Amino acid sequence: MLSKARVNAAGSELELHWADGAQARFHAMWLRDNALDDKTRSAGNGQRLVTILDIPAATKISAAEIVGGTLRVTFTPENKSVTFPADWLHNHRYDRKPSDAIAWTSPAITRWTGADMQANVPRARLSDMQQNRDTLAHWLGAVERYGFAVVEGVPTTSGALCDIVKTFGYVRETNYGRWFEVKAEVNPSNLAYTNLGLQAHTDNPYRDPVPTLQILSCLENTVDGGESTVVDAFAVVAALQAENPKAVELLSGFPARYEYAGSNGVRLRAKRPMIELGPDGELLAIRFNNRSAAPTEDVPFEAMASWYEAYRRLAELIEDKRFEVSFKLAPGEAFIVDNTRILHARTAFSGHGSRWLQGCYADKDGLLSTLASLVETQSPKAAE
Amino acid sequence: MLSKARVNAAGSELELHWADGAQARFHAMWLRDNALDDKTRSAGNGQRLVTILDIPAATKISAAEIVGGTLRVTFTPENKSVTFPADWLHNHRYDRKPSDAIAWTSPAITRWTGADMQANVPRARLSDMQQNRDTLAHWLGAVERYGFAVVEGVPTTSGALCDIVKTFGYVRETNYGRWFEVKAEVNPSNLAYTNLGLQAHTDNPYRDPVPTLQILSCLENTVDGGESTVVDAFAVVAALQAENPKAVELLSGFPARYEYAGSNGVRLRAKRPMIELGPDGELLAIRFNNRSAAPTEDVPFEAMASWYEAYRRLAELIEDKRFEVSFKLAPGEAFIVDNTRILHARTAFSGHGSRWLQGCYADKDGLLSTLASLVETQSPKAAE
Numbered sequence: 149m150l151s152k153a154r155v156n157a158a159g160s161e162l163e164l165h166w167a168d169g170a171q172a173r174f175h176a177m178w179l180r181d182n183a184l185d186d187k188t189r190s191a192g193n194g195q196r197l198v199t200i201l202d203i204p205a206a207t208k209i210s211a212a213e214i215v216g217g218t219l220r221v222t223f224t225p226e227n228k229s230v231t232f233p234a235d236w237l238h239n240h241r242y243d244r245k246p247s248d249a250i251a252w253t254s255p256a257i258t259r260w261t262g263a264d265m266q267a268n269v270p271r272a273r274l275s276d277m278q279q280n281r282d283t284l285a286h287w288l289g290a291v292e293r294y295g296f297a298v299v300e301g302v303p304t305t306s307g308a309l310c311d312i313v314k315t316f317g318y319v320r321e322t323n324y325g326r327w328f329e330v331k332a333e334v335n336p337s338n339l340a341y342t343n344l345g346l347q348a349h350t351d352n353p354y355r356d357p358v359p360t361l362q363i364l365s366c367l368e369n370t371v372d373g374g375e376s377t378v379v380d381a382f383a384v385v386a387a388l389q390a391e392n393p394k395a396v397e398l399l400s401g402f403p404a405r406y407e408y409a410g411s412n413g414v415r416l417r418a419k420r421p422m423i424e425l426g427p428d429g430e431l432l433a434i435r436f437n438n439r440s441a442a443p444t445e446d447v448p449f450e451a452m453a454s455w456y457e458a459y460r461r462l463a464e465l466i467e468d469k470r471f472e473v474s475f476k477l478a479p480g481e482a483f484i485v486d487n488t489r490i491l492h493a494r495t496a497f498s499g500h501g502s503r504w505l506q507g508c509y510a511d512k513d514g515l516l517s518t519l520a521s522l523v524e525t526q527s528p529k530a531a532e
Numbered sequence: 533m534l535s536k537a538r539v540n541a542a543g544s545e546l547e548l549h550w551a552d553g554a555q556a557r558f559h560a561m562w563l564r565d566n567a568l569d570d571k572t573r574s575a576g577n578g579q580r581l582v583t584i585l586d587i588p589a590a591t592k593i594s595a596a597e598i599v600g601g602t603l604r605v606t607f608t609p610e611n612k613s614v615t616f617p618a619d620w621l622h623n624h625r626y627d628r629k630p631s632d633a634i635a636w637t638s639p640a641i642t643r644w645t646g647a648d649m650q651a652n653v654p655r656a657r658l659s660d661m662q663q664n665r666d667t668l669a670h671w672l673g674a675v676e677r678y679g680f681a682v683v684e685g686v687p688t689t690s691g692a693l694c695d696i697v698k699t700f701g702y703v704r705e706t707n708y709g710r711w712f713e714v715k716a717e718v719n720p721s722n723l724a725y726t727n728l729g730l731q732a733h734t735d736n737p738y739r740d741p742v743p744t745l746q747i748l749s750c751l752e753n754t755v756d757g758g759e760s761t762v763v764d765a766f767a768v769v770a771a772l773q774a775e776n777p778k779a780v781e782l783l784s785g786f787p788a789r790y791e792y793a794g795s796n797g798v799r800l801r802a803k804r805p806m807i808e809l810g811p812d813g814e815l816l817a818i819r820f821n822n823r824s825a826a827p828t829e830d831v832p833f834e835a836m837a838s839w840y841e842a843y844r845r846l847a848e849l850i851e852d853k854r855f856e857v858s859f860k861l862a863p864g865e866a867f868i869v870d871n872t873r874i875l876h877a878r879t880a881f882s883g884h885g886s887r888w889l890q891g892c893y894a895d896k897d898g899l900l901s902t903l904a905s906l907v908e909t910q911s912p913k914a915a916e
Binding site for chain 1: 544556557559561562565566574576577578579580581582583584585589624625626627628629630702703704705706707719720721722723731738739740741742744784785786787791792793794795796797798799800801802803804805810811812814822823824825827828829830831832833836837840843844847848851895896897898900901902904905908
């Protein structure tokens with residue numbers, strides 16, 4: 149509920165006070181641009197019907213009045229009046245001190261270590277995810293919050309992992325196909341197709357945009373070893389920042405390079421930092437993959453030794469067992485990782501059995517969109 | 533050809549001189565990490581077989597010797613000798629002054645205005661692209677350099693635009709489908725499906741990752757109006773920077789927000805700056821779309837008025853006719869845009885005819901990979 153509205157700066161600004169004690173200033177231009185009336189926004193699909201150039205540069209507020217739970221604002225020179233819900237203004241206020249921290253993470257994310265998650269791996273059965281909206285919302289919410297989750301009850305038929313993607317979004321097809329085999333091969337085009345252990349990594353850092361989700365599904369697994377592990381790289385980066393903020397500055401402040409040219413007709417290359425921050429310092433993504441890291445060329449000579457020290461320390465923390473959750477996939481089990489955040493690894497394997505996994509990629513925007521839509525329309529019981 | 537190699541800093545650094553006068557320093561750690569021998573890199577697929585933690589932190593150079601066109605380096609404590617081609621070292625040297633400019637663009641890109649491109653729109657026939665590697669390489673090269681190109685001879689059958697994508701990569705399927713109809717509708721879920729003009733924009737800024745390529749293909753076009761225009765936003769950003777560098781700093785320095793919730797089950801949201809720079813200042817992407825711009829919440833109150841002035845000036849430049857290339861698609865024609873760089877627009881249309889376009893998304897990593905592979909294996913004649 150609004151308690152006070154005052155027009156300041158000759159109509160350029162508005163100062164609002166809410167009954168809960170919050171207060172915030174807004175600019176006339178911001179309010180006009182974000183007006184909610186049906187001449188400014190399509191009532192049908194919510195899209196804005198005007199461009200910034202349709203709004204006079206000289207826009208000011210000529211009047212502002214609290215009317216019940218809303219604020220009525222009149223703009224000159226258009227002489228246009230619009231209404232904003234008090235709660236909408238409260239939720240969208242921007243008059244607050246921005247964080248000057250680097251590598252902070254969104255409140256939607258809970259960073260974790262092995263101790264937090266080893267006994268609490270989020271799991272659901274595929275058939276429940278397909279049939280029960282609350283189960284699906286819960287599982288998708290875990291992927292948003294923790295960056296990984298397990299699926300059980302996946303048919304052990306080729307390509308069935310795409311059914312997991314269908315519950316929330318769309319497969320990202322690449323040169324590896326809509327899905328791909330992860331089996332030991334004699335002349336592998338990729339080291340993933342051997343029985344070697346693989347250091348914790350994100351997939352395809354040589355791609356731009358990288359696939360933001362990966363699913364690995366198990367069809368057979370009777371070898372010795374071949375266990376899967378996952379690591380929350382956002383927790384690792386937070387630990388690195390706590391012990392040496394300069395290391396995070398170095399790894400986020402210069403691009404790294406990645407390359408994959410293991411198959412005919414494929415020359416994938418990308419130039420992006422190992423730790424990607426948004427302009428406001430938000431930790432957005434990690435790219436970490438020893439196999440496809442190309443020579444670093446964008447770090448000045450004077451900074452290269454320190455950059456390598458930071459890289460080494462990041463790798464040490466990534467291999468620190470305290471960050472690791474491990475499990476051995478059984479046939480019919482799959483796991484999903486947020487490939488911008490969660491590193492995955494496997495231990496070497498041997499023995500007379502077979503290990504047959506399939507992998508596929510998808511994107512997070514579809515997953516988060518489906519989740520947001522489910523949460524909006526969720527049954528009250530599940531939302532408790 | 534190398535003319536001199538000197539080990540410095542007690543074996544931590546190497547100083548190289550080439551016959552062409554170039555010189556550069558390298559760190560022992562960088563050289564060891566990027567060694568090209570078959571214990572460090574898989575001879576089959578080029579992937580690195582060791583991690584940074586397999587390389588001793590105390591690595592130094594104990595000897596360096598020019599042998600013909602190569603450099604032979606011995607590392608302690610591993611007592612390991614490897615050989616680098618002189619040209620490889622020349623091409624990968626990093627001992628140079630980094631740019632302190634913001635919003636610079638890669639040499640692979642040529643920024644353009646309407647005067648440059650209106651009479652030089654890159655074009656190829658789909659059948660030639662499918663049958664002739666040099667034609668395809670030429671067309672893909674134009675997409676890399678100019679960010680857009682036209683395709684002729686596309687079958688006017690539904691979904692045929694996916695055949696364009698097949699020449700270089702993979703369709704990015706989204707909630708709009710593998711491809712989607714762009715036709716005027718009575719109750720449109722998106723303003724694209726009306727006869728309104730659309731301001732120059734990038735598609736789907738509310739998606740993360742955004743689709744980095746878009747194709748629009750024409751099946752029918754007998755209306756008055758409905759012309760297509762494209763604008764090189766990288767040229768526009770360069771112009772904005774030339775007249776007001778602070779404006780580029782503001783639009784790249786704070787995230788904007790985008791949202792689309794026009795269909796059931798879809799709540800797409802992204803938080804990314806309008807102008808995206810890499811950590812080294814490289815201009816990587818623009819997101820510009822009045823329809824799906826959500827309220828800006830991440831610009832501090834003190835900077836918001838200036839941010840809006842920068843946004844307005846960017847919009848004015850985008851609408852400046854000097855940046856525009858325009859054409860009217862005929863049935864059987866399509867165009868592709870780099871959706872991280874090129875804005876596209878359409879004029880309003882009316883009349884008794886019909887306008888039926890189809891659109892689809894794809895990604896640039898596949899296109900650039902196919903291009904790089906074609907160029908590597910191109911016939912000498914075409915490479916001239």
